[in-house]
Amino acid sequence: MSVVVVGSIAFDAVKTPFGERERLLGGSAVHFSLAASFFTDVRVVGPVGDDFGEAEYEVLHSRGVNTDDIEHVKGGKTFFWAGEYEWNVNVRHTLDTQLNVFGDFQPKLSDATKQAEVLFLANIQPDLQRDVREQCTGAKLAGLDSMNFWIETTRDSLLRTIGTVDLILMNDDEVRMLTEEPTLLRAARKIMELGPRVVVVKQGEYGASLFTDDGFFSLPAYPLESVIDPTGAGDSFAGGFFGYIDAQGGATDEATLRRALTYGSAVASFWVEEFGCERAQHLTRDDIEERYEAFRAMTSVEGVPAA
Numbered sequence: 001m002s003v004v005v006v007g008s009i010a011f012d013a014v015k016t017p018f019g020e021r022e023r024l025l026g027g028s029a030v031h032f033s034l035a036a037s038f039f040t041d042v043r044v045v046g047p048v049g050d051d052f053g054e055a056e057y058e059v060l061h062s063r064g065v066n067t068d069d070i071e072h073v074k075g076g077k078t079f080f081w082a083g084e085y086e087w088n089v090n091v092r093h094t095l096d097t098q099l100n101v102f103g104d105f106q107p108k109l110s111d112a113t114k115q116a117e118v119l120f121l122a123n124i125q126p127d128l129q130r131d132v133r134e135q136c137t138g139a140k141l142a143g144l145d146s147m148n149f150w151i152e153t154t155r156d157s158l159l160r161t162i163g164t165v166d167l168i169l170m171n172d173d174e175v176r177m178l179t180e181e182p183t184l185l186r187a188a189r190k191i192m193e194l195g196p197r198v199v200v201v202k203q204g205e206y207g208a209s210l211f212t213d214d215g216f217f218s219l220p221a222y223p224l225e226s227v228i229d230p231t232g233a234g235d236s237f238a239g240g241f242f243g244y245i246d247a248q249g250g251a252t253d254e255a256t257l258r259r260a261l262t263y264g265s266a267v268a269s270f271w272v273e274e275f276g277c278e279r280a281q282h283l284t285r286d287d288i289e290e291r292y293e294a295f296r297a298m299t300s301v302e303g304v305p306a307a
Contacts, residue, residue, distance in 0.1 A: 002041035002066070003246040004113050004139075005032045005239075006132050007122025008102055009046040009070065013082035014275060016089060018228050024276035025056055027079060028122035028145070031232035034280040035239025035267045037063040038288055040246040043113050045069040045132075047101040049076035063280065069113050076101035089230050090204055107132050114138060118246040120238060121165070123147050126157040133164045141250050143167035143198075145238060151177050163195040166252070169238055171202040184209060185216070198257065200241065202234050210261050217258045219299065222269035222291065229275040233268045236277075240267030240288075266291040 010027030014020060033044040043066040048056075052072070060067055079102035082095040107128060115138035121129040123145045133142055142165040150158050151174060158178070162168055168191055172184060181187040188199040188211035199211040207220040241264030248256050266288050270279050 001118070001246050001249065002043055002116050003036050003118040003120065003242050004043045004045065004116040004136070005029050005036070005120045005122055005242075006045040006107050006129075007032065007120075007124055007235075008079050009044070009048050009052070010079040010081055010102075011051070012231060012276060013080075013096070014229055014231055015084040016229055016275075017085070017087050018226065019275070021275045024278075025059055026081070026231060026276050028124075028235045030060070031235035031271070031277055032120060032122060032239035032242075033060065033065045034063050034277050035236040035264075035271070036243030036246070037065055037239075038267065038283070038285050039240070039243035039263070042066065042243070043069060043116060045071075045107055045109060045113060047071045047073055047076075047079075047105045049073055049078040049101045052078045059277070059281070069108070069110050071101075071105075071108055073101040078102075083231070085230070089227050092230075109135050117141065117250050118242060119143070120242050121145070121161075122235065122238075123150075126150055126154050126161040130157070130161040130164055133161070141166050141245065141252060143169055143196075143238075143242065145169050145234070146174065146178075148174055148177055159194060162191065165196055167198040167200065168196045169200040169202065169241070171204065171234065175199070175201055185211070198252065200261065202237060204230075204233075208237065208261055208265055210257055212254060212257065214254050217254075217261065219261055219265055219295065222265060222295065223298075224269060224273065227272045230272045231275075232277055233272050236271040236280075237264040237268035240264035262292055262295050263288065266295060 007029035008027035012024045012026035029046045033042045077100040080098040119139040119142040121144040179187040179190040210217040244260040244263040
């Protein structure tokens with residue numbers, strides 16, 4: 001089995017109250033693929049420029065990520081983003097965005113990628129997401145992420161694209177904006193009427209929620225003493241979630257989805273402990289399993305001593 005992710009590959013400049021980095025490997029496809037690689041084989045699709053070299057490829061290759069479908073644009077520069085976080089790291093300010101080669105991105109998929117059974121369409125233009133989904137005829141499970149910019153500027157296209165996937169993964173503000181519903185339950189039901197049978201809502205420091213026809217499941221965020229950089233939290237969460245599902249043969253029964261949500265949350269909790277994807281370079285599957293078990297203990301009623 002292997003999971004395919006299509007999205008941005010970037011260099012980030014990040015400043016938080018706890019430090020800063022002038023140049024980090026980032027982008028939705030990078031964070032997703034590194035996180036998913038702890039569970040399954042991963043193929044990443046995205047464009048880079050001449051400034052993306054062997055050191056950057058090695059970060060991906062060291063985790064076994066297949067980079068054959070990364071498009072190297074000669075003479076181009078890789079997508080660049082700069083941002084700053086306040087003391088409340090939920091508040092982020094974008095300082096600079098340079099699309100560079102990402103601005104003309106037209107995904108080119110190999111035959112192997114088209115036949116992958118699990119597909120994740122990271123946060124890119126909805127028309128591109130839909131085009132990729134239509135090419136990936138082998139995908140038994142397809143999911144997507146989006147953001148407020150696409151909701152505001154390409155709403156109709158996004159709604160059509162949502163109708164082609166099985167699962168949608170967005171944050172709580174975006175879900176409310178998309179559906180114009182005040183509560184997450186009503187918003188999730190409205191999204192499922194469009195076609196997806198699973199809705200995953202990211203809620204930042206409050207955790208994540210899972211909505212299906214069969215039920216509802218909610219998980220708090222893992223309690224951390226410090227959060228250094230939340231930039232890749234959502235994409236690493238998605239990577240852990242889809243990576244685990246792919247490792248289970250693409251199963252989407254209620255129990256598997258709940259475990260996937262927990263593994264995604266566990267992975268994301270590690271990601272924010274350091275800048276960018278630095279934590280991934282010395283994270284182990286044993287670390288993830290230990291935190292998964294900690295999630296199980298802290299969310300189990302039976303684990304509470306009798307009064």
